[in-house]
Amino acid sequence: MTCVEVRELLPEFAVGVLSVEDREAVERHLGWCAGCRKEAAELGAAAATVAFALAPEPVPQGLGDRVVGRVRQAAGAPGSSRRVRVTAALALAGLVAVFGLGWGAVMAGRADRFADRAAIAESRRTAALEQFQRVLASLPRPVPEQRETFLGQLAPAAPDVQGGGAALEIVSPTHLDMLIVMVSGLHPADLEALPYRVTLADDAGRVLRVGQIAELDADGSGDVFRQFDHTDLTGYTLVTVMDARGHIALTGRVDQTPVSPAP
Amino acid sequence: MEGLLAGNEDAVRALYARFARPIFTLGLRLLGSREAAEELTQDVFLAAWRKASRFDPNRGRLSTWLMTIAHNLAVDRLRRETGVTRPRLVLVEELPETPGAEEDEPFLERDIALRALASLSQAERGLLARAYFGGLTARDIAEADGIPLGTVKTRLRTALIKVRRANQDKERAP
Numbered sequence: 001m002t003c004v005e006v007r008e009l010l011p012e013f014a015v016g017v018l019s020v021e022d023r024e025a026v027e028r029h030l031g032w033c034a035g036c037r038k039e040a041a042e043l044g045a046a047a048a049t050v051a052f053a054l055a056p057e058p059v060p061q062g063l064g065d066r067v068v069g070r071v072r073q074a075a076g077a078p079g080s081s082r083r084v085r086v087t088a089a090l091a092l093a094g095l096v097a098v099f100g101l102g103w104g105a106v107m108a109g110r111a112d113r114f115a116d117r118a119a120i121a122e123s124r125r126t127a128a129l130e131q132f133q134r135v136l137a138s139l140p141r142p143v144p145e146q147r148e149t150f151l152g153q154l155a156p157a158a159p160d161v162q163g164g165g166a167a168l169e170i171v172s173p174t175h176l177d178m179l180i181v182m183v184s185g186l187h188p189a190d191l192e193a194l195p196y197r198v199t200l201a202d203d204a205g206r207v208l209r210v211g212q213i214a215e216l217d218a219d220g221s222g223d224v225f226r227q228f229d230h231t232d233l234t235g236y237t238l239v240t241v242m243d244a245r246g247h248i249a250l251t252g253r254v255d256q257t258p259v260s261p262a263p
Numbered sequence: 264m265e266g267l268l269a270g271n272e273d274a275v276r277a278l279y280a281r282f283a284r285p286i287f288t289l290g291l292r293l294l295g296s297r298e299a300a301e302e303l304t305q306d307v308f309l310a311a312w313r314k315a316s317r318f319d320p321n322r323g324r325l326s327t328w329l330m331t332i333a334h335n336l337a338v339d340r341l342r343r344e345t346g347v348t349r350p351r352l353v354l355v356e357e358l359p360e361t362p363g364a365e366e367d368e369p370f371l372e373r374d375i376a377l378r379a380l381a382s383l384s385q386a387e388r389g390l391l392a393r394a395y396f397g398g399l400t401a402r403d404i405a406e407a408d409g410i411p412l413g414t415v416k417t418r419l420r421t422a423l424i425k426v427r428r429a430n431q432d433k434e435r436a437p
């Protein structure tokens with residue numbers, strides 16, 4: 001889309017009436033075009049003014065507490081340790097920057113290490129995340145700025161499911177966002193469960209397809225990753241691993257607590 | 264904003280105290296129920312907290328940023344519920360022309376908004392309301408009014424630019 005085409009759409013973009021396709025095309029353009037981004041910001045500010053002109057309605061009692069509660073809950077979600085996230089962000093962002101992303105090699109190496117410890121079912125979830133962090137921490141840096149890397153643990157969705165996993169998400173304003181999901185300890189002999197389909201959803205119920213895990217290693221481990229060409233993964237935190245029967249095997253949330261790069 | 268970024272409860276409460284009413288009001292007008300408006304309000308503050316690191320005060324006002332999040336979330340919700348690719352919002356009355364005396368408390372952003380909208384003609388206010396609250400595209404409006412599509416787009420742009428200029432004048436005023 002050229003600047004001329006985008007600018008013709010910007011007034012409707014500002015008031016939120018473009019089709020999804022046009023909106024995404026405009027957003028992609030704004031990602032790199034500072035001139036159009038400036039105009040979009042100005043028209044957007046004007047459109048927001050319209051909303052403020054409405055005669056204000058009283059808000060429900062207790063809504064403030066519920067808002068604070070939701071933010072507090074999100075801020076205190078498990079696995080949100082600042083140190084963990086900074087370490088992962090440093091390592092993975094470094095990998096992306098320095099090597100131009102050799103994902104295939106990284107995944108292959110990870111699978112071997114992952115297979116080394118599928119010992120006790122109870123400890124699998126924690127172990128997966130720890131291993132994930134260790135792999136990442138061993139990778140080179142430095143770190144491009146403005147890139148956020150987030151981690152989450154996957155746990156069995158039902159009592160009769162074994163295993164666990166980890167998810168790593170990169171959200172960047174200037175690069176393609178991506179998600180890596182690794183599972184471990186699933187039943188490797190349960191061939192009817194294959195392939196596992198992995199999805200990523202936000203709280204509003206929008207679901208993105210991440211991909212399939214078509215086969216498992218002997219210890220029930222596997223992985224999938226995807227770059228998202230057109231989607232900002234901000235807000236997409238719910239990872240679901242579903243087997244071929246349509247049963248949810250593993251689920252978990254990526255913690256998207258914002259964090260600044262370590263000094 | 265630093266407080267919001269850190270998940271600071273006081274920062275969230277301060278933001279809530281200042282912006283909850285207009286956000287809830289927008290949700291009520293667009294979504295049509297208090298329950299949906301409450302959900303939207305919660306979603307907006309959660310989204311603001313999550314995206315706090317991306318807010319750049321050099322690029323715009325905090326109020327604009329929050330209201331843009333609110334409008335986008337409401338439009339996305341309507342799209343999901345109606346299954347269409349563009350929003351079909353509820354129709355509302357036209358925007359007020361001048362500040363009224365109906366409010367029991369002063370609200371700076373509303374005062375600025377009303378003064379900015381007062382710089383528009385009635386037709387321009389109606390056009391903005393039909394698009395922003397009614398979800399009508401330029402093509403919808405062109406077909407409904409029997410005027411060329413290009414004319415509607417130009418008028419919409421002109422109206423937005425007028426509002427923006429009025430806001431800038433207000434910000435520059437002593």
